Amino acid sequence: MNKREYAQANKAWIEAKAQEEGVKALSKGIYYKVLAEGRNDGRHPSPRSIVTAHYTGWTINGKKFDSSRGGVPLAIRLCDLIEGWIVAMQQMCVGDWWEVYIPAEMGYGKFSQPGIPAGSTLVFEIELLGIA
Template sequence: MAKQEYIQKNREWLSAKAKEPGVMSLDKGIYYKVIKKGNPKGAMPNRGSVVTAHYVGKTINGKTFDSSRGGVAPAFRLRELIPGWVIALQQMHVGDKWELYIPAEQAYGSRNIPGIPGGSTLVFEIELLGVA
């Protein structure tokens, strides 16, 4: 598939996903669906927070490119992650589990990353376990 065709297919997939029941929008074309609600009074991260989260990352064809499942949940400084994570996690409470749909522009853009072709819409299942 040609690069431009691949990019268009990813945009169309995201546009269709956005119309599904239960899918909500965030800034910059990011969408999500709540899988599990945490404590609504629980901690929420900011850009400078260190977050602990379990996650599974996939491309729109369902191919997993990264996962923390099966191991210890990693800790990340939020501001060092892709923009889509930075935007979404600041809206989550500890204990929330979301399926997140991130357009390429808020992920890796047109760059090819191992397992992720440039222009990819990314799908993450993220469970926020802690904020420091």
């Protein structure tokens, strides 16, 4: 499969995922499914917030490329993450655990990362543990 075919397959995958029961839309072509609900206290991170989260990331073929599970949670300023995370996490409350589907344009786009080919739709399980 060449790069163009790979990118098309990733677009088709997220379009199909968007039609599944329980999958909800966010802005910029990002979708998510709630795995567990948190506090629902109306408190959400802003781009300048420091968020603490556990996560696991996969490509659409199920290949895991990164995870904090079994280790120390990620603690980072939200604005320093990929745009897909910034959009999704601003809608989350502490304790929310979502599976998030991020189109390539809101992830790494045309650039490859270790374990992530260019044009990849990214799948993340994100559990928001804290907001500072």
